Amino acid sequence: MTRPSGLIILRGRAVVPGVVAAEALVSHETISGWGGIDPAKGVIIEPRHELFGQCFTGRILVFPGAKGSSGWSGFFQSTRLLGTAPAGMIFSRVSTKSALGAVVTRVPALTDLDQDPCAVISTGDWVRIDADHGLAEVNPASLQ
Amino acid sequence: MRLTEEEKGMLGGAEGPAVAAAMDLLVRYGTALDCEQLCDVRNVAGTMTQPSPVKARLVAEGGWDKAFAVINLDSDEDLEIPPMRVATCQLQHGFGADAAGTVPYPAQLIELQGDAEAFYGRHGVQILATCTPYQVGNLPVRGEHCAWMESSAVIYANSVLGARTNCEGTASAGAASLTGKVPCWGNHLDHNRYGTHLIDVGTRVDDVTEWGMLGYFAGSLAGEERPVITGDIGRPDLVGLKHIGAAAATSGGVELYHIPGITPEAPTLEAAFGPAGVPGAVRYGPDQRSAVYADLNSCGTSADVDFVLLGCPHASVDQIGQAARALDGRCLSPGTELWLMVPRALKVVADRSGYTEIIERAGGKVLADSCPAMSRVAPTGTRVFATDSAKQAHYLPAILGIEAWFGTLDECVDAAVTGRWHGFLRDHSLLRDHR
Numbered sequence: 122m123t124r125p126s127g128l129i130i131l132r133g134r135a136v137v138p139g140v141v142a143a144e145a146l147v148s149h150e151t152i153s154g155w156g157g158i159d160p161a162k163g164v165i166i167e168p169r170h171e172l173f174g175q176c177f178t179g180r181i182l183v184f185p186g187a188k189g190s191s192g193w194s195g196f197f198q199s200t201r202l203l204g205t206a207p208a209g210m211i212f213s214r215v216s217t218k219s220a221l222g223a224v225v226t227r228v229p230a231l232t233d234l235d236q237d238p239c240a241v242i243s244t245g246d247w248v249r250i251d252a253d254h255g256l257a258e259v260n261p262a263s264l265q
Numbered sequence: 266m267r268l269t270e271e272e273k274g275m276l277g278g279a280e281g282p283a284v285a286a287a288m289d290l291l292v293r294y295g296t297a298l299d300c301e302q303l304c305d306v307r308n309v310a311g312t313m314t315q316p317s318p319v320k321a322r323l324v325a326e327g328g329w330d331k332a333f334a335v336i337n338l339d340s341d342e343d344l345e346i347p348p349m350r351v352a353t354c355q356l357q358h359g360f361g362a363d364a365a366g367t368v369p370y371p372a373q374l375i376e377l378q379g380d381a382e383a384f385y386g387r388h389g390v391q392i393l394a395t396c397t398p399y400q401v402g403n404l405p406v407r408g409e410h411c412a413w414m415e416s417s418a419v420i421y422a423n424s425v426l427g428a429r430t431n432c433e434g435t436a437s438a439g440a441a442s443l444t445g446k447v448p449c450w451g452n453h454l455d456h457n458r459y460g461t462h463l464i465d466v467g468t469r470v471d472d473v474t475e476w477g478m479l480g481y482f483a484g485s486l487a488g489e490e491r492p493v494i495t496g497d498i499g500r501p502d503l504v505g506l507k508h509i510g511a512a513a514a515t516s517g518g519v520e521l522y523h524i525p526g527i528t529p530e531a532p533t534l535e536a537a538f539g540p541a542g543v544p545g546a547v548r549y550g551p552d553q554r555s556a557v558y559a560d561l562n563s564c565g566t567s568a569d570v571d572f573v574l575l576g577c578p579h580a581s582v583d584q585i586g587q588a589a590r591a592l593d594g595r596c597l598s599p600g601t602e603l604w605l606m607v608p609r610a611l612k613v614v615a616d617r618s619g620y621t622e623i624i625e626r627a628g629g630k631v632l633a634d635s636c637p638a639m640s641r642v643a644p645t646g647t648r649v650f651a652t653d654s655a656k657q658a659h660y661l662p663a664i665l666g667i668e669a670w671f672g673t674l675d676e677c678v679d680a681a682v683t684g685r686w687h688g689f690l691r692d693h694s695l696l697r698d699h700r
Contacts, residue, residue, distance in 0.1 A: 134299065136297040137293075137297060151488075151518075156638070156660045156663050156664050157663070161318075166663055167663050168564075168662060168663055186489070186518075187518070188488075188489075188517065188518045189416070189515070189518065190415075190416055191414040191415055191416050191419065191432045191433060191434055192414075192434070192435070193434060194434030194435060194436060194437075195312075195336070195434055195435035195436070198336070198339065198435070198436065199317075199319055202319050202335070203319065214489070215297075215298060215299070216432075216451075216489060216518065217298070217431045217432050217433060217434065217437070217450075217451060218432060218434065218518070220294060220297035220298045221294050221297070221433075221434040221436060221437050222434070223297060224290070224293045224294050224297050224339070224436075225339045225434075225436050227339075230297075233299075
């Protein structure tokens with residue numbers, strides 16, 4: 122739903138509890154961990170990916186789901202250990218990769234939302250995740 | 266989550282702080298999955314010994330106990346790691362000491378991994394060191410609940426063996442090894458094991474390259490769901506099923522497929538789909554085959570091949586023998602290397618069978634434990650490689666920044682001998698495809 126202020130509220134389920142606010146980086150394609158990101162730099166490295174070369178460090182990573190190798194969670198855990206982790210995660214499809222990946226990255230994370238987050242949220246929007254209450258507040262960049 | 270009394274005890278520290286940390290991770294993970302309970306597992310395939318810069322730092326700070334706590338249990342506590350509670354094996358990892366001087370791999374990583382093997386071996390980890398544990402003695406039985414990593418092994422265990430495992434990660438496999446528990450979610454549950462997509466094959470699929478291409482198509486179609494494959498397919502052997510699975514887990518996230526009449530949970534087409542019924546079929550014919558072939562070869566521009574990679578997933582004894590026959594009496598081009606990746610246990614068989622000697626006489630290398638993607642190495646100066654593995658053709662360009670050619674074993678061996686790629690898609694399907 123859209124409030125008069127332009128703020129968009131998404132309701133979902135906590136994957137990892139916590140509250141965080143940051144700029145969104147939105148992928149419309151699923152993301153690989155192993156062979157998909159460079160944990161030392163916090164960058165997407167898959168050549169054919171729409172976010173190739175983009176850095177997710179300190180941003181809310183919004184994506185449809187995880188794909189590829191079982192190294193997914195380990196690679197995202199490494200981003201935490203190397204200081205390049207995203208600030209939060211919002212994803213549409215739960216799998217063992219995305220769920221465990223969010224858990225070991227230890228950032229607030231949401232899924233099972235009432236709207237498609239990859240359609241509603243745009244890169245550059247300011248997003249506040251309140252996973253404790255299953256909420257994401259989106260302040261569109263176009264209105265900032 | 267609902268925990269049993271035993272599980273509550275573990276979480277509360279009744280079996281020591283490391284088991285409590287493992288149970289804490291499983292509860293956080295199970296909650297993230299919205300899963301109600303855990304299930305018992307007695308077969309874990311994970312990764313502990315693979316060297317990495319982060320691991321080297323943790324070992325320097327607090328030894329292997331620290332590395333396991335942080336990476337395999339996601340715990341910040343100082344823990345002493347007890348023996349593995351259930352059978353646990355190490356999957357593929359870096360290269361071993363016998364590869365020193367043969368592949369350009371750092372000596373300090375070989376040393377770090379050697380230390381890790383000693384530590385984890387003492388703690389009960391079986392150092393199988395392969396992405397195909399099912400080829401070397403870890404063969405779960407039908408219905409057995411497992412906690413495996415490695416997407417190509419997970420899809421083999423679920424689909425070909427009828428075992429039940431999700432695609433676990435480093436931390437969940439680590440936690441499972443100390444508790445014998447894993448979230449009872451996804452592939453562990455009956456209703457999640459029925460097919461979702463029907464593929465009707467209208468172009469003959471009967472060799473490794475063709476199985477790989479069909480798998481790549483199936484993964485693109487089904488994503489993380491469950492394709493069922495019927496039509497003009499030959500009777501697959503272990504190798505064909507190894508390659509269709511690895512490819513489907515690469516282009517998509519497939520963890521379970523069925524081939525009616527072949528794989529154990531699909532005695533019939535109807536059984537493969539269960540109560541939901543059989544959906545309309547998607548065709549895999551000559552056009553789809555050509556598109557997959559073009560996709561897998563879209564990274565190749567230069568026909569000068571520096572490097573030929575065989576054995577992904579790790580080669581079977583049959584595949585090692587085929588490579589030896591293809592290379593017998595020939596000699597590699599001076600500018601080209603050929604690596605054949607194998608499980609160490611099967612390297613012993615290859616050595617005894619005379620295959621290794623034939624391959625090495627031609628200038629090729631038979632290498633155990635690892636692969637270029639895991640160890641992030643290729644022959645020095647490699648710009649273009651060729652492979653018979655759809656998985657490596659997909660991943661290596663991203664991981665090593667090199668160009669890829671995908672084709673048959675014979676085309677790959679030809680490229681190794683001539684230094685040039687001459688591969689093309691054989692139009693064997695025309696005569697058969699009249700449906």
